[in-house]
Each structure stands twice: as C-alpha cells, then as structure tokens.
Amino acid sequence: MAEENYLLRGARNTLLDMLLDPIGGTYPLFDLPVKAVSDVVFYNNAAELIVSNSQPDVLYRVFEDINNPGEGLHTDSRSDLILKTGLLINQVHAFRVLATKIYSPQNSCVLLQGANIRVGVNTGLEVVAGRNLLNYGDKAVLIVKNAQKNANYSIIYYTKSGEALSVSQLMCIDNKQELETTPYPAVKTTGADEIIAVRISPLVLGNDADIRLETIYGLREDMELSVAVFDENTGLSGVLLKVTTISVMPDLNLPLDWFMQKSKTQTGAADYGSKVGLRLGNTQKSVKYQLKLEAIDSDEPLLPPDNLLSNWFVGDGDTFDILLNIPAKEDMVIVVTAQKLSDASHTGQLTSQVIIPVYPDENKKLSVVSVTGSGDKAIRLDQPQRGILYQLRNPGTKEMIDPPVFYHRNYGIGNTRVSANVIERLYKTEKIDLKGNRTFAKSLFVVDTCNQNNEAEKDMALLPVGPLADTASFEVTATKSTTGFSVIIDTVKVSI
Known part of the structure; x- marks a missing residue:
C-alpha cells in the first residue's frame, strides 16, 4: 500500500476519534509495515524493528510474549519508529508489535506483520595482517577488529582432498607424530569437492575489542588465510568474509649436498668427467632454484654463459635433485639462487655453498x-x-x-x-x-x-x-x- 494511503487513513481515524469522543473511537492501523533493521544480531545484543508510517496518537511495543511487551514508544509526526528488543541469547526470535491508542488504551491491536531475528555471528568484521610478507618459518598474525563478545576466533585455511599441500609442507611442523594424532577440526565442509577448513591457530575469545590470532607453526609456503568464528552460546559458526594472503620469502637455509648421477650418492670426490648434481632438501613449491658456478680450480675453464649451471627448477615441497649442465673436471664451488614464482624481487642466495672435489683424470696414456x-x-x-x-x-x-x-x-x-x-x-x-x-x-x-x-x-x-x-x-x-x-x-x- 502506498505511503499516502496510510497517512490518509491515519488522519481519518484521528478525525473520527475527535467526533466520537467520548462515546467511541477507532483502533490503531493494524497493517503498518514492520521490518527488522538486521535479520541477524550478535549474541547478547538487542535487535531493532522499524514500524513505518506510525500514528502519533499510538504507542507501539515490541514483544515475544504478549503478556510482557516492551516499553511503549510513539512519534509526534507520522514517520518511521524504531523499536528495540531486549538482549537476545536464543538462536531464533519471533517478534510482534502491540499498538495501543494513547487516549483510549482499551483500543489496541497486534500489527499484522512481525519480524524474525536470528542470533548469529558477524562475518563482516575487519581483519588486518600483522605482516603480509614473512621470512621463512615466521608465524602469521591476524588482527580481528572489534571481535564479538563470547565468540571464539581462529585462523583457518581451506584445503581440497588430494590436491593441496599437506600441513607439514605448508608449515614448519616440529613434531610430525603429534601432527598425525592431533585433530584439526573442520569448521566448514562443502559438497562433492571435499573442501574442508583446517584450524591452524589456537581459539581466542572475543570481548568487543581487537584480538590477535597467531598460527601454531611458522609458514613455509604462501597461504590464503581466513578467520573462523564459533559462538558457543548459540552453537552458530561462520567464516569472516575477509581472506588474507600471506607471502613467504624463500628459505635460504636449505640442506645441500652433491651426488654423482650414475650412483645417486656422494663419494669422497666426483669421478673425472662424471655427471654430477645438487640435492636440495625441504624445497618450497612456490620457489624456483638455479645453480651457479661460484669458483672453479682451473686457469682456463670452459665456463657456461653467466656461470649458470642449470635452468630454473621449481621445488616440489620435498627433496629435489638438479643436475649440472657441465661435467665435473675440476674442483668446483656451487651456489644456489632461490626466487619466488610470484615475485622475482624476492630472490636470495642459499647460505650454504657446495664444494665438489673431483678425482684426477684416470684416462692417461x-x-x-x-x-x-x-x-x-x-x-x-x-x-x-x-x-x-x-x-x-x-x-x-x-x-x-x-x-x-x-x-x-x-x-x-x-x-x-x-x-x-x-x-x-x-x-x-x-x-x-x-x-x-x-x-x-x-x-x-x-x-x-x-x-x-x-x-x-x-x-x-x-x-x-x-x-x-x-x-x-x-x-x-x-x-x-x-x-x-x-x-x-x-x-x-x-x-x-
């Protein structure tokens, strides 16, 4: 119904009340629009209902129990009126509005429309990263602004069965046995894709103030982190809308060793003219690696362009072998360059160098x-x-x-x-x-x-x-x- 019709009917009823006084009067308009400001409110917070085109000679009270309505409110003009509920703790509430004539209280009615309110969690809270770029092995920190009182928050990441890296590849797990036996409860599970949320931080209780969340372990790889919220009072849970991307610098302390291709093992020195390679441990899938000749014990060596001994090779999250593109004929010192796939400016040289001694040439006349x-x-x-x-x-x-x-x-x-x-x-x-x-x-x-x-x-x-x-x-x-x-x-x- 158009707003003008409500106003016209209200003015009509006011005129009738004046003419019929004291022998009679009209009832409040029972079909005024009623809606909630928000369908979801936080635990132990009040909800707000809007009554549109309210009548100035009518008191409006919000209630769940007709025998215990709220405080009566009215406006001096024909406008929207906001009614507040009490503090809500149950999961679902159904509210109605009682309308009562101010000058003839016996004339009252319950408005036709009501509002259903659900007590839930706020998924629109702001989340700020302590740092978006971490050194390898540093823990990620997320700040949740104005965290809801009595709701638990934790950092999660989503993983898809059979595709994602394991937790031990994504993070610096220091106790694999503990990891295998400690459950990481799923906050959310969706459909056929088998996507689950893995909790990687302790639970922190909100108190209507900023809270700090920190991952249990340091990060090895870039991760997209979310924040899960769980309200123990209502049993409701959700995931904050903000997704935070954390990048991790290359690990420059990888274990390095060399090996001969024919035996896949290291001896005291490489056979003269043999094919050799470097074995990198604990590589990162978000990093590529390249070998470079740092020094060679030769006066007139035939060196590769720019002293590069290999192409770029992307890590596999585990031990990774890279063969040199020249045979071993002289003692060499090899260094390894590590570079992030996502940002070439995040480049460094591994702290360890590998010395490859070479046996003398046995093929002599x-x-x-x-x-x-x-x-x-x-x-x-x-x-x-x-x-x-x-x-x-x-x-x-x-x-x-x-x-x-x-x-x-x-x-x-x-x-x-x-x-x-x-x-x-x-x-x-x-x-x-x-x-x-x-x-x-x-x-x-x-x-x-x-x-x-x-x-x-x-x-x-x-x-x-x-x-x-x-x-x-x-x-x-x-x-x-x-x-x-x-x-x-x-x-x-x-x-x-």
Whole structure:
C-alpha cells in the first residue's frame, strides 16, 4: 500500500476519534509495515524493528510474549519508529508489535506483520595482517577488529582432498607424530569437492575489542588465510568474509649436498668427467632454484654463459635433485639462487655453498721410455693434468717411490697452488688416499721447473723408476695437490 494511503487513513481515524469522543473511537492501523533493521544480531545484543508510517496518537511495543511487551514508544509526526528488543541469547526470535491508542488504551491491536531475528555471528568484521610478507618459518598474525563478545576466533585455511599441500609442507611442523594424532577440526565442509577448513591457530575469545590470532607453526609456503568464528552460546559458526594472503620469502637455509648421477650418492670426490648434481632438501613449491658456478680450480675453464649451471627448477615441497649442465673436471664451488614464482624481487642466495672435489683424470696414456743420457727407464705419461702430483708406487709394499712429479703447465711458482687447509677444517676429515673417499689433504707445496727459459709447455711427464735389477711393476698414482684425492691410473711393467 502506498505511503499516502496510510497517512490518509491515519488522519481519518484521528478525525473520527475527535467526533466520537467520548462515546467511541477507532483502533490503531493494524497493517503498518514492520521490518527488522538486521535479520541477524550478535549474541547478547538487542535487535531493532522499524514500524513505518506510525500514528502519533499510538504507542507501539515490541514483544515475544504478549503478556510482557516492551516499553511503549510513539512519534509526534507520522514517520518511521524504531523499536528495540531486549538482549537476545536464543538462536531464533519471533517478534510482534502491540499498538495501543494513547487516549483510549482499551483500543489496541497486534500489527499484522512481525519480524524474525536470528542470533548469529558477524562475518563482516575487519581483519588486518600483522605482516603480509614473512621470512621463512615466521608465524602469521591476524588482527580481528572489534571481535564479538563470547565468540571464539581462529585462523583457518581451506584445503581440497588430494590436491593441496599437506600441513607439514605448508608449515614448519616440529613434531610430525603429534601432527598425525592431533585433530584439526573442520569448521566448514562443502559438497562433492571435499573442501574442508583446517584450524591452524589456537581459539581466542572475543570481548568487543581487537584480538590477535597467531598460527601454531611458522609458514613455509604462501597461504590464503581466513578467520573462523564459533559462538558457543548459540552453537552458530561462520567464516569472516575477509581472506588474507600471506607471502613467504624463500628459505635460504636449505640442506645441500652433491651426488654423482650414475650412483645417486656422494663419494669422497666426483669421478673425472662424471655427471654430477645438487640435492636440495625441504624445497618450497612456490620457489624456483638455479645453480651457479661460484669458483672453479682451473686457469682456463670452459665456463657456461653467466656461470649458470642449470635452468630454473621449481621445488616440489620435498627433496629435489638438479643436475649440472657441465661435467665435473675440476674442483668446483656451487651456489644456489632461490626466487619466488610470484615475485622475482624476492630472490636470495642459499647460505650454504657446495664444494665438489673431483678425482684426477684416470684416462692417461702410459708408456715405458729410456731416459736420455743415463739409460735408466722411466714411465712416460702423456697429456698430464694441471695441478696433479704423479708418483709411482710399489704394488706389493705400497711404498711411494720418490720423487713425485708435479705438473703445473710451466706457469711458474706464481701459479702454484698451495694448501687445502680451509676445506679440511670445514669437512673435519682424516686423510684417506687412493679412492678411500672423503679426504682433503693438508698443505702440499710442490714446485716444478720455474721455466726461466720460456720453454714450450710440456705435454708429458716422466716418472723415473730408478736402477732395476729385474723386471718390476709400478702403480702410477695421481693425486690432487689441493685436496689429496688420488687414484691409481694403471699398473705398468718395466723390463730391464
């Protein structure tokens, strides 16, 4: 009905009351519109009802029990009137309005329209993140503004069965056994998609003030966090509308190790020319990784462009292997760059570096020759490797036969490499030779010809066997002067 009709009928009734007084009068208009300001109110709060086009000579009272109506209110003009209920605690309330003539109280009626009010939770509260960008392993903090009194709040995230990362991949769980046995109650479950809400913070009770929520564990991955609310008084629950995205920086403290592709394991040093890779532990799915050559023990290395040893590889949330794009021929130091997929500016270098020592090259041509002038025999090694100590060894007694020959490509003493003490202290290993593995030598200082006459670069090394009384066999050994890793190239028989 149009507003004018209510006003006209009200004015008509007022005129009739004046004419009929004192023998009679009219009743209040019973069909005035009634509606609630909000269909849902908070626990222990009042609801408000609006009576439109109220009559100025009528008192209006809101009630659930007709025998206990609320305070009577009226307006001096024909306008909307707001009626307040008492404090509400039950889940559902049905309110009606009693209208009573002020000057003839016996003339009253209950308005035709009423309002149903539900006591629930407010899902429109403001949520503010303590920080939207966290360092790896930091806990997320959400501030809920003006949290509802006596309602419990907690941080949740949604996960879909079979698709999402596990809690232990998303967060830094420090007790996996506890995680397996501690339930994370679902606040919400929806349909066939099997989407559930997992609680990841303690419950915090609201008190009509700001509250602080903090995740139980630190975050490993970017997460979209929501806030669940549960009112114990009414049994009603909900999820606040605000969804907060928290980004996590790359973890720069990943465990690193190297391995040989053929064995998938690490030995003391990599075989010369072998394919090697790095094994990254606890990778993040939101991060990509790339290997870079930090240093190589070579004077003239053939380096890849920009010293990059791999393409970018995205983490899988677990241990991840990346192969180098060059074979292992010289001792190398490898670093790893980590970069967020969502933001290239969130890039860093892992704090750990990986040292990959390499065994000497065993693929050398050996031959027996006579030494000019003396007639003694020597074993000739063609195309010796820079920085290697070559020496003969008695196969039976395992005694080394002096002197060793150090090959440094005639670069002179200024290019002679000395020591591996720093590496040895880092690895804390004891010296084990000839493929005994995991050994770095202490300082080895060996100087060959200083090449004062600018002789052509040597393409061979002579290992004298000394005077022989009979045919004898010799093991030809090669030892890295910087690390002490050594191999037996071959056993050579020398006849007198």
